[in-house]
Ligand code: OGA
């Protein structure tokens with residue numbers, strides 16, 4: 001946890017290798033759902049427009065999906081508390097989805113915090129691809145706010161990426177092999193319109 005906090009402080013992002021063991025990744029993979037939905041952009045966006053921007057399919061996490069998912073969410077809770085303690089972020093809740101990218105799927109360069117999702121402060125992406133090879137591609141490319149490319153992250157099993165949502169545009173390069181991840185966001189509580197924006 002210290003390495004994560006230090007890296008967030010210094011660089012704004014952290015690549016946490018072996019965040020979960022091979023065995024734990026396998027257990028999480030066993031919780032992957034049978035049904036997937038076309039990913040949307042924002043909360044109310046039509047899927048049609050989204051399809052040109054991202055082509056992955058998603059399924060939102062819930063503790064009912066099994067003990068490994070609960071354990072994952074517990075680990076995220078520990079990160080939430082540590083981040084709040086060190087950065088006074090007031091992170092309030094966590095939302096996350098499994099994402100499935102089939103061959104050819106991609107997600108164009110974007111920020112995770114935008115209108116409709118402006119309460120996202122800290123992003124996590126966890127990878128579940130046991131035998132990832134360079135030829136599989138589907139790397140996550142991270143940019144800074146000046147559009148300078150700063151990292152190309154291979155979606156290797158067990159790896160967790162954490163970054164400040166408002167500071168790093170990123171994209172998923174087209175994958176050549178089936179690719180699984182868990183994308184998640186710590187959010188602050190906010191007011192939208194004149195309605196308190198409570199947990200989904
Ligand atoms: C996202 C995202 C990255 C990935 O869902 O917002 O950027 O590598 N995902 O799955």
Ligand code: MN
Pocket residue numbers: 110111112170
């Ligand atoms: Mn993203």
